[in-house]
Amino acid sequence: MQVSSAISGMKESATLAVSAKAAALKAKGVDVVGFGVGEPDFDTPEPIKRAAIRALEAGQTKYAPTPGDRAAREAIAHKHRTDNGIDCSFEHVTITAGAKHAIYLALQVLIERGAGNEVIVPTPAWVSYRPLVELAGARCIEVPARLEHGLVVEPGAIERAITPRTVGIILNSPSNPCGITLPAASMRAIADVLARHPQVTVISDEIYEKLVYPEVTPGIAHWSIGSDPRLAGRTITVNGMSKAYAMTGWRIGWMCAPGDRGGFAREAIKLQGQMTNSIASFALPAIVEALTNGAAEVERMRAVFARRAQLIGRLQASIPGLVAPPSSGAFYTFPSVASLLGGRTAGGRVLDSAQAFAEALLEEHAVAIVPGEDFGECARAHVRFSFACSEEQIIKGMERVAAFVAGIRQEIPTVTGTG
Numbered sequence: 001m002q003v004s005s006a007i008s009g010m011k012e013s014a015t016l017a018v019s020a021k022a023a024a025l026k027a028k029g030v031d032v033v034g035f036g037v038g039e040p041d042f043d044t045p046e047p048i049k050r051a052a053i054r055a056l057e058a059g060q061t062k063y064a065p066t067p068g069d070r071a072a073r074e075a076i077a078h079k080h081r082t083d084n085g086i087d088c089s090f091e092h093v094t095i096t097a098g099a100k101h102a103i104y105l106a107l108q109v110l111i112e113r114g115a116g117n118e119v120i121v122p123t124p125a126w127v128s129y130r131p132l133v134e135l136a137g138a139r140c141i142e143v144p145a146r147l148e149h150g151l152v153v154e155p156g157a158i159e160r161a162i163t164p165r166t167v168g169i170i171l172n173s174p175s176n177p178c179g180i181t182l183p184a185a186s187m188r189a190i191a192d193v194l195a196r197h198p199q200v201t202v203i204s205d206e207i208y209e210k211l212v213y214p215e216v217t218p219g220i221a222h223w224s225i226g227s228d229p230r231l232a233g234r235t236i237t238v239n240g241m242s243k244a245y246a247m248t249g250w251r252i253g254w255m256c257a258p259g260d261r262g263g264f265a266r267e268a269i270k271l272q273g274q275m276t277n278s279i280a281s282f283a284l285p286a287i288v289e290a291l292t293n294g295a296a297e298v299e300r301m302r303a304v305f306a307r308r309a310q311l312i313g314r315l316q317a318s319i320p321g322l323v324a325p326p327s328s329g330a331f332y333t334f335p336s337v338a339s340l341l342g343g344r345t346a347g348g349r350v351l352d353s354a355q356a357f358a359e360a361l362l363e364e365h366a367v368a369i370v371p372g373e374d375f376g377e378c379a380r381a382h383v384r385f386s387f388a389c390s391e392e393q394i395i396k397g398m399e400r401v402a403a404f405v406a407g408i409r410q411e412i413p414t415v416t417g418t419g
């Protein structure tokens, strides 16, 4: 059977591959500590579940309008106006099967295939951006952030990467995998750069917006670039229920695109109408419930994540060879292990890459993490820990990591390139 080169050449998600390996070990009865997955370990808050159950029982089981019903779109637009300062109405919102689908739609609508378009992605960046940019027919231009700068991308580096072919940039704060929230001053400096380049559309992936930790980095706060009047007309803000409301399996995301009087959003809805139509119709009232009454539950979960961020930060800092900025957002820490690469583990494995580091840690100490390679060129010597697990698990897992690292013997020249 024929398979297009666009799909056969596409990489499988590295995060899913590690989860599969860890799951296989668990199934064999191995006590695996899982730092691999990117989803909250909490259950969806009860009132949100009840809203969907009530809708099901009331027979809300038929097709809904492609972008979602008016009530859910109104609730999302209201959230963006009040939380984020984005001037928008319900017509600018389409509700999608997860934030990932919103990013897919945005890139498909934006990119002109075969025209040499470029999309800038500051890295380390979420694994799906590059495949989605390339699938839509553009080149993905990585702009590496430096570890010495706390993995905060430099605005000047973004400006230097912009060419007449640049049609878009994908920003993501708080960041997966970096686990940092971009300081407002850095975000505003990026906005100053982008304001000078009117051909660049901004896709702002704000899926971790509610998971920001001033307890770790005092004063840190989320700022939506779509609220900048200079960029409001060309920013697509992507968000959803998955992370903040512990609703990954519900598959609810959205885009908010007020530009061109909703013209971009209408094109995205046209494409969505040929793909998936609406999300499951009985999930729509759950969005209204979450956005109207869910703030206390979100804050409860955020406070737990903040404590875990502090805990894993302390434990990690005590392990020589793991170097990361403090986790001020999302639920990740993304240390460089560059100084450990080139060594040999107690089990005799040669650590010639982050992938080898992650595999050896899983096989020798039953700790699942994600190797950095797929998060960008500059991330090749990094590994990602997700702390969406209990404090007990974090302590147990980091003890194992410490033992693993203590057993590494340097034998061959160190691999460089920490980003």
Ligand code: PLP
Residues within 6 Å of the ligand: 038, 097, 098, 099, 100, 101, 126, 172, 175, 176, 205, 207, 240, 241, 242, 248, 251, 252, 253
């Ligand atoms: N954007 C980022 C940065 C993510 O980390 C993820 C999920 O891991 C998504 C988008 C996708 O979110 P969803 O599960 O709502 O599709």
